[in-house]
Amino acid sequence: TSRFDPAAADSRWQQRWEAERCFAADSASSKPKTYVLEMFPYPSGRIHMGHVRNYTMGDVIARYRRMRGFEVLHPMGWDAFGMPAENAAMERKVHPGTWTWSNIATMRDQLKRLGFALDWSRELATCDPAYYGHEQALFLDMFQAGLVYRKESEVNWDPVDMTVLANEQVIDGRGWRSGAVVERRKLNQWFLKITDFAEDLLEGLGTLDQWPDKVRLMQENWIGKSRGLQFRFQLADAGAGTSEIEVFTTRPDTIFGASFVAIAAGHPIAEALAADDPALAEFIAECRAGGTSAAEIETAEKKGYRTALEVVHPLDPEWRLPVYVANFVLMDYGTGALFGVPAHDQRDFEFATRYHLPIHRVVASSIGEAGKPVEGEAETLSGVAVNSRFLDGMPTDQAKGEVIRRAEAGGWGEGKTQYRLRDWGVSRQRYWGTPIPIIHCDACGPVPVPKDQLPVTLPEDVSFDIPGNPLDRHPTWRNVDCPKCGSAARRETDTLDTFVDSSWYFIRFASQPSDRPFDRAEAESWLPVAQYIGGVEHAILHLLYARFWTRALAHIGQIGVAEPFKGLFTQGMVTHETYKSLDGRWLAPTEIEVRDGGRLVEAATESEVERGRIEKMSKSKRNTIDPEPIVDRYGADAVRWFMLSDSPPERDLEWSESGIDGAARFVQRVWRLVGSTGGDGEDSAVRKKLHRTIAAVGEAVDGLQFNKAVAQLYELVGTLEKAQPSSDRSEAIRALVQLIAPMAPHLAEECWSMLGGEGLVALSEWPTFDPALLIDDQVTVAVQVNGKLRDTLTAARGLSREELQALALASDKIQRQLDGASPKKVIVVPDRLVNIVA
Ligand code: ANZ
Numbered sequence: 001t002s003r004f005d006p007a008a009a010d011s012r013w014q015q016r017w018e019a020e021r022c023f024a025a026d027s028a029s030s031k032p033k034t035y036v037l038e039m040f041p042y043p044s045g046r047i048h049m050g051h052v053r054n055y056t057m058g059d060v061i062a063r064y065r066r067m068r069g070f071e072v073l074h075p076m077g078w079d080a081f082g083m084p085a086e087n088a089a090m091e092r093k094v095h096p097g098t099w100t101w102s103n104i105a106t107m108r109d110q111l112k113r114l115g116f117a118l119d120w121s122r123e124l125a126t127c128d129p130a131y132y133g134h135e136q137a138l139f140l141d142m143f144q145a146g147l148v149y150r151k152e153s154e155v156n157w158d159p160v161d162m163t164v165l166a167n168e169q170v171i172d173g174r175g176w177r178s179g180a181v182v183e184r185r186k187l188n189q190w191f192l193k194i195t196d197f198a199e200d201l202l203e204g205l206g207t208l209d210q211w212p213d214k215v216r217l218m219q220e221n222w223i224g225k226s227r228g229l230q231f232r233f234q235l236a237d238a239g240a241g242t243s244e245i246e247v248f249t250t251r252p253d254t255i256f257g258a259s260f261v262a263i264a265a266g267h268p269i270a271e272a273l274a275a276d277d278p279a280l281a282e283f284i285a286e287c288r289a290g291g292t293s294a295a296e297i298e299t300a301e302k303k304g305y306r307t308a309l310e311v312v313h314p315l316d317p318e319w320r321l322p323v324y325v326a327n328f329v330l331m332d333y334g335t336g337a338l339f340g341v342p343a344h345d346q347r348d349f350e351f352a353t354r355y356h357l358p359i360h361r362v363v364a365s366s367i368g369e370a371g372k373p374v375e376g377e378a379e380t381l382s383g384v385a386v387n388s389r390f391l392d393g394m395p396t397d398q399a400k401g402e403v404i405r406r407a408e409a410g411g412w413g414e415g416k417t418q419y420r421l422r423d424w425g426v427s428r429q430r431y432w433g434t435p436i437p438i439i440h441c442d443a444c445g446p447v448p449v450p451k452d453q454l455p456v457t458l459p460e461d462v463s464f465d466i467p468g469n470p471l472d473r474h475p476t477w478r479n480v481d482c483p484k485c486g487s488a489a490r491r492e493t494d495t496l497d498t499f500v501d502s503s504w505y506f507i508r509f510a511s512q513p514s515d516r517p518f519d520r521a522e523a524e525s526w527l528p529v530a531q532y533i534g535g536v537e538h539a540i541l542h543l544l545y546a547r548f549w550t551r552a553l554a555h556i557g558q559i560g561v562a563e564p565f566k567g568l569f570t571q572g573m574v575t576h577e578t579y580k581s582l583d584g585r586w587l588a589p590t591e592i593e594v595r596d597g598g599r600l601v602e603a604a605t606e607s608e609v610e611r612g613r614i615e616k617m618s619k620s621k622r623n624t625i626d627p628e629p630i631v632d633r634y635g636a637d638a639v640r641w642f643m644l645s646d647s648p649p650e651r652d653l654e655w656s657e658s659g660i661d662g663a664a665r666f667v668q669r670v671w672r673l674v675g676s677t678g679g680d681g682e683d684s685a686v687r688k689k690l691h692r693t694i695a696a697v698g699e700a701v702d703g704l705q706f707n708k709a710v711a712q713l714y715e716l717v718g719t720l721e722k723a724q725p726s727s728d729r730s731e732a733i734r735a736l737v738q739l740i741a742p743m744a745p746h747l748a749e750e751c752w753s754m755l756g757g758e759g760l761v762a763l764s765e766w767p768t769f770d771p772a773l774l775i776d777d778q779v780t781v782a783v784q785v786n787g788k789l790r791d792t793l794t795a796a797r798g799l800s801r802e803e804l805q806a807l808a809l810a811s812d813k814i815q816r817q818l819d820g821a822s823p824k825k826v827i828v829v830p831d832r833l834v835n836i837v838a
């Protein structure tokens with residue numbers, strides 16, 4: 001037929017792949033194995049363009065590697081627990097499970113229509129007890145190994161989602177999902193000891209040479225290793241039940257610049273003092289209203305409360321410093337107390353300015369600058385110590401070492417390595433999550449649920465009529481007998497952070513026995529994931545948690561994998577223009593029509609529309625394009641092809657009508673070419689072009705440069721369209737079909753069968769190239785007169801000096817330059833350059 005018809009072809013090939021189980025990964029295979037994974041989606045309702053782009057990239061790699069002879073694991077599943085399901089339950093009175101499973105059904109169909117080469121037999125959903133029951137078992141194993149603990153702690157409380165958030169989930173002081181300003185609360189929480197692995201997580205980054213530098217740097221900063229000094233200030237008069245305050249500093253070199261000591265609002269000394277100081281108690285309460293993340297504290301106004309306490313400077317018994325309770329001191333960092341050096345720390349500078357505390361310079365670029373005042377803002381760079389007695393003139397690093405040495409010798413402090421990383425608080429006061437498998441008994445404390453009673457499943461009969469956690473108010477689910485002593489006890493009603501679910505799903509994909517989380521040998525045969533692809537928004541959260549979880553499993557002897565993701569690629573977003581009505585409403589692209597002269601109007605009202613910026617597709621800006629009608633209209637291959645075309649994969653891709661039209665035209669061009677094979681005789685130019693394209697496409701896909709692969713294929717098609725019939729051309733068309741198979745798999749299958757190819761092109765062997773044909777036999781030679789470029793020649797490679805010189809002198813342009821004069825001297829660099837000195 002004259003046109004490729006995706007409406008008929010797409011589903012036919014999809015059924016065939018499924019019937020033949022083409023993409024099922026065989027763990028017992030003797031081929032080399034490779035694991036290609038895209039971050040699994042949250043089943044929010046429908047697939048969006050970001051998913052399509054992400055999964056198309058992964059699919060190209062998976063299909064390509066299969067054709068290169070690998071046994072490929074390329075699975076898909078659902079990150080199915082989380083808040084939106086509960087919101088839907090509250091808004092629409094539908095059970096979170098019903099909502100989630102129906103979304104999964106829709107999105108699964110949508111993914112299947114895109115023809116991804118996925119092993120659907122390994123599909124999993126984290127909200128399935130068959131998944132989360134194993135997670136509970138792993139949690140208990142970690143509990144037994146001391147990697148899980150419960151502690152009362154100050155937490156970030158999201159007042160809208162009514163739950164605790166990890167520090168990683170508070171962005172600019174707001175909940176990452178709700179956007180609500182986060183408050184501080186003291187609650188009993190479950191924690192995972194990620195800090196035990198801080199050094200290892202940091203060192204591991206050094207081995208991840210197939211990760212983007214920026215992601216490694218973000219993790220490094222998040223872990224935040226610093227070397228410092230922990231030491232004790234003696235109180236001038238004992239009080240508040242203590243005689244000393246212990247502080248941590250990364251700048252012991254600035255010790256002579258101290259003007260105050262500050263402790264956190266949650267510090268035991270602050271609490272003791274507040275017992276008989278109502279004003280302080282009030283100040284502490286005020287500090288609680290505000291997030292606990294470092295970023296939040298950095299931006300908040302620096303406030304303090306001056307206590308009656310004073311401490312003695314450790315290096316000068318005559319020197320007294322006032323003690324404040326301050327809102328910018330974190331309780332769970334260092335010792336929850338610090339000494340402030342206003343001249344060299346911005347927070348301290350702001351604090352000192354507000355409370356009129358002295359600002360002493362103790363670091364300068366040279367000794368001569370010792371007298372220069374510090375004004376406007378703190379000077380945080382290193383330099384040499386000044387106004388610092390025995391430290392004067394020492395470079396900052398040396399001065400740090402000297403103070404640590406004196407502290408250790410004097411017995412008042414110790415050198416210490418500190419990490420900014422905090423333990424991972426995993427308790428969530430939500431229903432739609434993995435129940436924490438613990439039972440609270442008054443006599444025995446927290447008792448693990450016996451493993452033969454797992455999974456602890458969520459009760460179905462819950463209501464969302466009032467905010468809060470329905471597990472807390474369930475009439476029966478909470479009430480159980482203590483597994484240890486048999487007396488009446490209560491189930492833990494917190495559920496696990498959904499990031500726990502995504503910390504090991506890639507292991508479960510690799511191996512899924514029903515009676516345990518995974519089989520070690522089988523999982524290890526696939527891991528680490530060779531290529532992981534997802535959004536950079538997970539640079540810290542998910543990727544750090546998964547790295548930790550893998551280490552924790554290794555620590556308890558369950559797996560021997562150092563890093564879960566060997567290669568990481570973070571793809572750009574899909575963007576689109578935005579539109580706004582004159583009264584400020586965002587309009588969807590489908591509501592817009594173009595009038596004469598490119599004027600935009602709102603279709604319904606004919607009123608004028610303002611063209612806004614090109615932005616990431618989002619519901620809030622209403623600039624999304626639903627992939628489904630696009631697939632209906634153009635077919636899966638055109639959509640896939642466009643997703644790979646216009647931009648490098650790490651950059652944003654702007655969705656455009658002309659782009660998808662172009663992709664659809666390309667599909668038909670390939671189809672017409674395939675209908676035009678035949679002829680005999682050779683065509684060495686076509687042959688050469690083919691071999692170069694095979695090499696270049698392979699290199700581009702290996703390097704995840706999909707747009708380059710696409711450009712190469714456009715060129716090859718152009719060449720073949722112009723070429724005369726020949727056996728070389730027919731052979732090239734056949735190879736072309738294989739080269740496009742990873743990107744446009746339905747078209748490729750259809751063409752392959754038309755050409756009488758054996759079996760499925762998806763399972764065929766990637767074409768090979770002859771390296772000899774890659775060598776250029778034409779070279780470009782620059783011709784200069786007196787050092788100035790005057791002409792360039794195309795010549796056969798390997799000509800002799802004499803031949804090149806003759807060619808250069810035969811050029812009209814050169815003859816005109818010489819204007820009758822004969823050259824004094826000619827310098828020839830073979831294959832590159834002829835320089836004529838006249
Ligand atoms: C004196 C000093 C002088 C400091 C100076 C900094 C600059 P990093 O480097 O991020 O690890 N600090 C200590 N405990 C704290 C807490 N619980 N909450 C908030 N800040 C705390 O931060 C270490 C520095 O942060 C420490 O070094 C301390 O201030 C402060 F020119 O001590 B520094």
Ligand code: ZN
Pocket residue numbers: 441442443444445482483484485486487489
């Ligand atoms: Zn008990």
